[in-house]
Amino acid sequence: MKIEGQAWKFGDDIDTDAIIPARYLNTTDPALLAAHCMEDADPLFSTEVKPGDIIVAGKNFGCGSSREHAPIAIKGTGVGCVIAQSFARIFYRNAFNMGLPILECPEAAEAIQTGDRVEVDLDRGTIFNHSRQQKYQAHPVPPFMQELIKAGGLMAYVDEQLRKTAELPTD
Amino acid sequence: MTSMTISEKILAKHAGQSSVRPDDLIEANVDFALGNDITAPIAIEAFRRSGAKRVFDPERVALIPDHFAPNKDIASAMQIKVLREFSREQHLLHFYEVGRMGVEHALLPEQGLVLPGDVVIGADSHTCTYGALGAFATGVGSTDLAAAMITGKIWFKVPASIKFVFRGKRKPWVGGKDLILYTIGRIGVDGARYKAMEFVGEVIEALPMADRFTMSNMAIEAGAKVGIIAPDGITEDYVKERAKRPYEFYRSDEDAVYESVYDWDVSELEPMVALPHSPQNVKPVTELPEIEIDQVVVGSCTNGRLEDLRQAAEVLKGKKVAPNVRCMIIPATQWIYQQAMREGLFEIFLNAEAAVSTPTCGPCLGGHMGILAAGERAVATTNRNFVGRMGHVESEVYLSNPAVAAASAIVGRIAHPDEVM
Numbered sequence: 001m002k003i004e005g006q007a008w009k010f011g012d013d014i015d016t017d018a019i020i021p022a023r024y025l026n027t028t029d030p031a032l033l034a035a036h037c038m039e040d041a042d043p044l045f046s047t048e049v050k051p052g053d054i055i056v057a058g059k060n061f062g063c064g065s066s067r068e069h070a071p072i073a074i075k076g077t078g079v080g081c082v083i084a085q086s087f088a089r090i091f092y093r094n095a096f097n098m099g100l101p102i103l104e105c106p107e108a109a110e111a112i113q114t115g116d117r118v119e120v121d122l123d124r125g126t127i128f129n130h131s132r133q134q135k136y137q138a139h140p141v142p143p144f145m146q147e148l149i150k151a152g153g154l155m156a157y158v159d160e161q162l163r164k165t166a167e168l169p170t171d
Numbered sequence: 172m173t174s175m176t177i178s179e180k181i182l183a184k185h186a187g188q189s190s191v192r193p194d195d196l197i198e199a200n201v202d203f204a205l206g207n208d209i210t211a212p213i214a215i216e217a218f219r220r221s222g223a224k225r226v227f228d229p230e231r232v233a234l235i236p237d238h239f240a241p242n243k244d245i246a247s248a249m250q251i252k253v254l255r256e257f258s259r260e261q262h263l264l265h266f267y268e269v270g271r272m273g274v275e276h277a278l279l280p281e282q283g284l285v286l287p288g289d290v291v292i293g294a295d296s297h298t299c300t301y302g303a304l305g306a307f308a309t310g311v312g313s314t315d316l317a318a319a320m321i322t323g324k325i326w327f328k329v330p331a332s333i334k335f336v337f338r339g340k341r342k343p344w345v346g347g348k349d350l351i352l353y354t355i356g357r358i359g360v361d362g363a364r365y366k367a368m369e370f371v372g373e374v375i376e377a378l379p380m381a382d383r384f385t386m387s388n389m390a391i392e393a394g395a396k397v398g399i400i401a402p403d404g405i406t407e408d409y410v411k412e413r414a415k416r417p418y419e420f421y422r423s424d425e426d427a428v429y430e431s432v433y434d435w436d437v438s439e440l441e442p443m444v445a446l447p448h449s450p451q452n453v454k455p456v457t458e459l460p461e462i463e464i465d466q467v468v469v470g471s472c473t474n475g476r477l478e479d480l481r482q483a484a485e486v487l488k489g490k491k492v493a494p495n496v497r498c499m500i501i502p503a504t505q506w507i508y509q510q511a512m513r514e515g516l517f518e519i520f521l522n523a524e525a526a527v528s529t530p531t532c533g534p535c536l537g538g539h540m541g542i543l544a545a546g547e548r549a550v551a552t553t554n555r556n557f558v559g560r561m562g563h564v565e566s567e568v569y570l571s572n573p574a575v576a577a578a579s580a581i582v583g584r585i586a587h588p589d590e591v592m
Contacts, residue, residue, distance in 0.1 A: 013360050017557040022536035025209045026246035040559040060361035066296040068213050068312040089365045094312035144196050155221050158318045
């Protein structure tokens with residue numbers, strides 16, 4: 001799977017309150033959440049971001065709360081992928097569970113700047129920066145996570161496991 | 172026998188294995204799972220979409236409306252209704268209406284529902300609070316909660332452990348909050364990312380349960396998966412009359428392997444304050460310049476326990492909140508509320524012209540019950556001071572222990588309790 005878009009660069013320790021402030025958590029609607037995505041970090045982001053665009057950030061992206069609204073909001077904006085130096089652990093799990101592609105790549109996180117044209121090959125974990133003519137290799141996705149993605153996310157994986165053990169009627 | 176840490180032992184037991192090592196992928200049985208009014212609606216939706224009919228055990232799933240409860244607006248009321256209807260349909264034993272509820276991480280230990288040796292997952296990042304009981308407890312997202320509600324299981328990558336040794340003797344007014352703020356200040360908000368933090372040493376061994384909960388609660392603020400403390404006599408005293416089912420004490424082996432060890436003498440440690448906008452931005456209260464404030468909040472899953480209210484009352488007794496300050500006291504559960512009332516703490520708070528609220532997470536996450544305007548500053552006993560956390564994007568939150576918060580309320584700027592005592 002390939003994603004191409006414009007990069008939006010953020011700093012270190014972008015917390016879930018920055019991604020989607022708690023004051024908007026009285027809904028689970030992706031479109032409503034997307035309208036406030038990154039609002040407190042960059043008020044223009046949600047109106048100017050385009051489908052396929054890519055968020056690039058420093059270390060510990062998604063730290064703070066466990067709210068799955070964070071990856072839902074990002075996905076809701078049409079952002080195709082988040083590249084960071086590193087991710088906070090709950091956000092990392094949530095992103096996979098929600099089907100938001102994320103890549104850990106310190107080199108890309110450092111080199112890419114806002115406005116760069118970036119292309120991501122998710123299967124290979126390669127990132128190409130058209131604006132700077134640079135190529136970066138992301139950390140490989142752990143095999144178990146790949147299995148989750150192949151199954152179609154955690155719920156599909158659970159469903160598959162359940163059917164195998166026949167704990168759930170297959171209707 | 173392989174040497175293991177307490178976290179590894181609990182995970183091995185729940186995975187049905189004789190041992191586990193860091194980075195192993197395991198599937199663990201879950202003793203207890205929880206969600207709140209923000210996270211559970213997404214989990215319930217995923218549960219329904221999956222076609223599952225029943226939760227794995229209606230006695231081991233708790234749904235707790237605490238964040239935007241009492242219903243702060245129509246949208247929040249609708250979310251809580253989702254929890255209520257699901258709880259009825261699934262015959263969940265542990266759904267708490269206003270009047271019976273409390274802030275989840277104060278409520279569940281108090282009710283004896285989460286216990287030493289447990290694996291607990293919660294769709295709330297502060298689920299790590301129960302590490303104070305010697306449980307492996309960690310926050311997850313809503314989809315992970317949905318999967319666990321169906322299967323009673325969850326997959327984990329076994330975290331490496333980091334040991335934090337606290338030596339010496341605590342100064343007056345220095346408690347669990349100060350120890351954990353100091354720790355986060357030293358290692359940073361990703362200093363324990365994906366790791367198990369283990370708190371040990373003579374200071375921890377002498378630390379009351381309430382302070383232990385505060386420390387474990389904020390392990391997530393260093394990025395950790397769990398903040399665990401080996402259970403002992405203090406733990407036993409706390410759980411023996413509360414426990415609703417059997418529990419088990421685990422301890423790390425003497426030769427267990429740690430990724431790193433921090434060893435600190437905290438005898439000279441002063442009460443600590445985390446400045447905006449990060450819990451790692453920590454300074455001793457004695458080194459702060461004059462910082463005027465508009466609001467004080469004493470409460471939350473971090474510091475809303477009875478001991479915290481007693482500490483605030485000790486400082487506020489016979490005094491008045493500064494004229495330009497609003498002081499909110501939020502007991503974390505109904506039981507704490509009632510105990511505080513019986514002990515006369517409300518008399519002290521009300522005479523001091525502080526407001527006392529029914530239990531809620533409320534202002535901690537900028538939900539309701541004390542939202543900040545642009546340019547306003549709060550001292551709060553809560554756990555996060557991110558941009559906009561308690562309200563307007565141009566407001567500021569300073570994190571402290573309850574005594575510092577109470578002293579600051581009286582003086583109108585951030586103050587050491589000694590200034591008013």
